[in-house]
Amino acid sequence: MNNTQVALKIGTLMLILPQSEVSAVESCLDVLPANLAQPIANVVGTVAFAGQRWPAYCVSQELSLMATMPQERRACVMLANGNGYIGLLCDDARVLKTLSTEQNYPLPSAMAVHNTPVLGLLRFEDGLACLSDAAHLCSFVQQHPTIQ
Amino acid sequence: MTAHAWLLDTGLATPMAIGQRELLQIITAPQTFSVPLCPEYARHVLFWQQRMVPVMDFGLRMGANPHPQNLLALVGFHDALTGVIQLGAIVLRQAPRQVAVNDAQALQAEDLPVDWRALAISCFAHEGSAIPVLHLGKVFAAVH
Numbered sequence: 015m016n017n018t019q020v021a022l023k024i025g026t027l028m029l030i031l032p033q034s035e036v037s038a039v040e041s042c043l044d045v046l047p048a049n050l051a052q053p054i055a056n057v058v059g060t061v062a063f064a065g066q067r068w069p070a071y072c073v074s075q076e077l078s079l080m081a082t083m084p085q086e087r088r089a090c091v092m093l094a095n096g097n098g099y100i101g102l103l104c105d106d107a108r109v110l111k112t113l114s115t116e117q118n119y120p121l122p123s124a125m126a127v128h129n130t131p132v133l134g135l136l137r138f139e140d141g142l143a144c145l146s147d148a149a150h151l152c153s154f155v156q157q158h159p160t161i162q
Numbered sequence: 163m164t165a166h167a168w169l170l171d172t173g174l175a176t177p178m179a180i181g182q183r184e185l186l187q188i189i190t191a192p193q194t195f196s197v198p199l200c201p202e203y204a205r206h207v208l209f210w211q212q213r214m215v216p217v218m219d220f221g222l223r224m225g226a227n228p229h230p231q232n233l234l235a236l237v238g239f240h241d242a243l244t245g246v247i248q249l250g251a252i253v254l255r256q257a258p259r260q261v262a263v264n265d266a267q268a269l270q271a272e273d274l275p276v277d278w279r280a281l282a283i284s285c286f287a288h289e290g291s292a293i294p295v296l297h298l299g300k301v302f303a304a305v306h
Contacts, residue, residue: 077198122216123304125200132199135214142195
């Protein structure tokens with residue numbers, strides 16, 4: 015079983031998900047601004063992958079959806095959502111081959127909210143990382159109320 | 163019969179109580195970590211003896227103003243759902259105070275404000291107030 019993980023840095027947030035669920039990492043330079051004539055809710059642009067263009071989403075370190083892309087976002091990870099892909103912008107993405115999963119903790123029930131992509135927590139380097147997966151991230155950005 | 167309880171000042175007009183054995187430790191100046199998207203009153207965790215502990219600002223949850231998380235009551239309680247001892251931390255405004263409570267101080271649940279009834283296991287009279295005894299399993303259970 016491949017337990018290799020990918021850590022996405024989004025501001026001060028570290029988001030960790032299985033490497034097997036990251037289809038590719040593209041440059042944010044390949045993200046083209048959203049088509050104002052055919053807007054998709056919460057999308058900052060579209061990114062080319064596997065012969066098509068897919069919606070790209072940008073979130074803050076508080077996991078709030080953003081209407082514009084900060085300069086720090088340099089990469090766009092492609093996540094499969096069952097019907098295709100979405101792009102999620104991050105500052106950088108790195109593979110963690112030696113991540114210990116012994117100290118993973120489920121999100122305490124009192125802290126859970128509907129549709130959160132945060133499934134668990136992990137001591138990581140000097141701070142905390144949030145554990146997630148592609149399905150929950152896709153659901154979160156696509157079901158999030160439309161940002162104004 | 164007399165039992166002992168801890169009175170916790172969480173910033174509300176009336177303190178709340180927990181059982182004597184539920185208070186495990188007072189933690190000062192803890193290192194806490196913020197978790198995105200969580201309710202404002204339960205947005206942080208700390209690590210204690212290889213365990214992760216949710217931190218709850220119960221005063222904020224019940225309408226008080228936010229308060230710096232520099233004094234915490236580490237509590238342990240039996241979780242009826244999982245059958246294991248769970249940990250939680252409650253943000254305090256000042257150090258807890260121990261009181262002795264006897265049967266004559268017992269009150270009915272109806273003596274508590276409605277918002278409290280679902281979170282209290284019982285209540286008692288103390289210095290002219292109805293003091294709720296927290297049901298920690300419900301306090302740290304899922305809200306949503």
